[in-house]
Amino acid sequence: MSNNTFLRSFKLVPEISRPFLWSSLIALTGSGLRMVGPQLISRGIDDGVLKSDYQYLLQQSFFYFITLVLLYFVASKALLAIGLVGESYVRSIREKLFKHLASLDINYFEKNKTGVLVARMTSDMQSLNEFAREGASSVITALLTIFGATVAVFLVDVQLAFLSFLILPLLGVATKIFRNHADKTYWAVREWIGQVLSSLQEGISGVRIIQAYADEKSQFNRFKNINDEHLKANMQSAKNIAIYFPFLEITRVTSIAVVIWFASLRISEGTLSVGELVALLFYLNYFFDPLIQLSFNYDLLRSAGSSMKKVFSILDEEPVLSTMGSQSPNMESNNVIEFENVSFSYGRETVLHNVDFSIMKGEKIAIVGETGAGKSTIAKLILRFYLSTEGDVKFYNESAKDVSQRWARKNIAYVPQESFLFRGTIRDNLIYSNPTKIKLEQELSEIGVLGWFERYENGLDQEVGERGSNVSAGERQFIALLRAVLAKREIIVFDEATANLDIESENSILDATDTLLDYQTSIVIAHRLETILNAEKILVMRDGKLVGFDNHENLLSDNEIYKDLFSAWNLSS
Numbered sequence: 001m002s003n004n005t006f007l008r009s010f011k012l013v014p015e016i017s018r019p020f021l022w023s024s025l026i027a028l029t030g031s032g033l034r035m036v037g038p039q040l041i042s043r044g045i046d047d048g049v050l051k052s053d054y055q056y057l058l059q060q061s062f063f064y065f066i067t068l069v070l071l072y073f074v075a076s077k078a079l080l081a082i083g084l085v086g087e088s089y090v091r092s093i094r095e096k097l098f099k100h101l102a103s104l105d106i107n108y109f110e111k112n113k114t115g116v117l118v119a120r121m122t123s124d125m126q127s128l129n130e131f132a133r134e135g136a137s138s139v140i141t142a143l144l145t146i147f148g149a150t151v152a153v154f155l156v157d158v159q160l161a162f163l164s165f166l167i168l169p170l171l172g173v174a175t176k177i178f179r180n181h182a183d184k185t186y187w188a189v190r191e192w193i194g195q196v197l198s199s200l201q202e203g204i205s206g207v208r209i210i211q212a213y214a215d216e217k218s219q220f221n222r223f224k225n226i227n228d229e230h231l232k233a234n235m236q237s238a239k240n241i242a243i244y245f246p247f248l249e250i251t252r253v254t255s256i257a258v259v260i261w262f263a264s265l266r267i268s269e270g271t272l273s274v275g276e277l278v279a280l281l282f283y284l285n286y287f288f289d290p291l292i293q294l295s296f297n298y299d300l301l302r303s304a305g306s307s308m309k310k311v312f313s314i315l316d317e318e319p320v321l322s323t324m325g326s327q328s329p330n331m332e333s334n335n336v337i338e339f340e341n342v343s344f345s346y347g348r349e350t351v352l353h354n355v356d357f358s359i360m361k362g363e364k365i366a367i368v369g370e371t372g373a374g375k376s377t378i379a380k381l382i383l384r385f386y387l388s389t390e391g392d393v394k395f396y397n398e399s400a401k402d403v404s405q406r407w408a409r410k411n412i413a414y415v416p417q418e419s420f421l422f423r424g425t426i427r428d429n430l431i432y433s434n435p436t437k438i439k440l441e442q443e444l445s446e447i448g449v450l451g452w453f454e455r456y457e458n459g460l461d462q463e464v465g466e467r468g469s470n471v472s473a474g475e476r477q478f479i480a481l482l483r484a485v486l487a488k489r490e491i492i493v494f495d496e497a498t499a500n501l502d503i504e505s506e507n508s509i510l511d512a513t514d515t516l517l518d519y520q521t522s523i524v525i526a527h528r529l530e531t532i533l534n535a536e537k538i539l540v541m542r543d544g545k546l547v548g549f550d551n552h553e554n555l556l557s558d559n560e561i562y563k564d565l566f567s568a569w570n571l572s573s
């Protein structure tokens with residue numbers, strides 16, 4: 001983890017710094033206590049064993065026992081405290097991410113695959129969690145023990161301390177090299193395991209196609225190659241460890257050998273006691289053991305660090321649209337939506353070219369055109385999910401740039417191409433926009449669809465399952481449409497939202513919009529003739545250009561493109 005990530009991780013959740021300091025303090029006490037043991041042994045040897053004073057030896061042993069008991073309590077308290085800090089840290093990060101993601105522009109979710117974002121919330125959180133639970137406490141304890149051991153070695157004997165740490169620069173260089181290699185292989189392993197998983201997934205979810213084309217063999221070969229690469233990367237990782245650990249062991253033994261050599265000279269001179277030598281040897285082990293521990297935890301630390309970086313990359317994403325604009329337009333005006341020479345691009349090519357039209361209050365507009373003509377893009381601009389690249393979209397004469405996000409969300413309802421239901425009952429989903437105000441049964445019977453729900457065993461209280469998976473695609477769409485209607489927004493946009501419905505259900509919904517709100521302005525993107533005939537005016541799109549805007553009769557008599565589209569629908573229906 002680079003310093004930057006480390007510091008930022010702390011700043012992100014300031015409320016944990018106090019518990020973190022507190023738990024580190026406990027851990028520090030623990031490593032202090034650990035350093036007492038060798039001192040007692042040292043005294044036991046010098047003044048007990050060597051002077052045959054067994055009473056004294058017994059006394060020191062008793063002290064040692066007490067220290068161990070104390071150490072047990074302090075160490076377990078420290079582990080618990082650090083673990084708790086880690087867990088609450090991860091919880092708080094997850095909350096922050098969730099909140100932040102919900103505030104981002106729709107744009108962001110189209111650029112980034114849902115799968116990747118879910119991975120941030122799950123696998124990256126998982127690796128942070130693992131680190132919090134297992135890594136953090138051992139890393140902190142290890143660091144503090146190394147620190148304590150270094151101080152203790154110097155307290156015993158400064159000259160020998162310098163001698164024993166003479167080898168440290170070499171250790172530093174070796175560690176640096178190990179880290180560089182470990183980083184590289186870490187990424188390689190992650191990359192290849194990702195490939196292995198996606199290849200497995202493709203092999204399973206595409207099994208019908210694979211078998212239909214008798215492609216099992218080449219699929220397997222492709223998988224085998226990837227799997228072999230993964231093995232190679234893992235072998236490299238094992239090799240790094242296989243070189244580094246023996247090196248650590250050699251440094252440990254060398255520095256112990258150096259200490260014993262010089263200590264024996266000092267003992268014969270009478271400037272060092274045997275007990276002090278034994279204590280030194282203990283402390284040197286206390287120094288090297290956690291180092292080994294740390295390198296074992298290096299991958300945990302590494303993946304927590306990289307997960308943290310990815311979390312930051314999401315948190316760095318600033319919402320633009322939700323903070324831009326603060327006006328609530330005066331809704332008295334009759335000009336509900338105006339596209340003034342609007343051109344739009346998602347980033348590369350221009351997908352809308354100089355689109356110009358206006359929609360008056362209460363109008364029902366249909367948008368038609370071939371696949372990819374730009375219909376959904378117009379809907380997204382009306383929803384203020386995006387701002388136009390050139391020209392202007394106006395709501396009640398107010399530019400979309402100046403209109404507040406809040407106003408747009410409160411006044412424009414939307415039913416997307418894929419209807420989405422939340423887990424819960426049909427009722428929960430229908431009253432989603434305003435749970436306390438909607439008198440559900442009354443309003444449903446007013447618009448004449450209350451009977452529709454009798455098909456369910458539990459009526460309106462039927463559970464729809466995750467993402468609405470327990471109801472049929474058409475029923476899901478019906479509920480999603482009703483939800484938008486019950487939200488009673490001034491403007492309502494349906495993006496092919498009726499494709500899965502039978503004509504009867506569709507009509508009852510469209511009639512419902514009339515009954516409930518006769519001034520409501522609606523924009524319907526549709527492929528179906530009946531829906532289009534219902535509209536007062538039709539926007540005809542082709543290749544991002546507006547090529548007609550009139551009622552059905554007029555378009556049919558003098559718009560060639562519309563005539564073509566119309567005869568195609570006529571044939572299919």
Ligand SMILES: Nc1ncnc2c1ncn2[C@@H]1O[C@H](COP(=O)(O)OP(=O)(O)OP(=O)(O)O)[C@@H](O)[C@H]1O
Pocket residue numbers: 110346347351369370371372373374375376377378
């Ligand atoms: N998120 C996006 N990023 C980049 N280009 C996009 C994006 N969404 C749509 N496009 C492109 O913009 C053009 C218009 O797309 P749009 O979704 O508006 O078509 P559509 O008329 O709704 O088509 P369909 O009938 O298939 O739904 C297409 O060429 C499409 O490839």
Ligand SMILES: [Mg+2]
Pocket residue numbers: 375376377417495
């Ligand atoms: Mg579309």
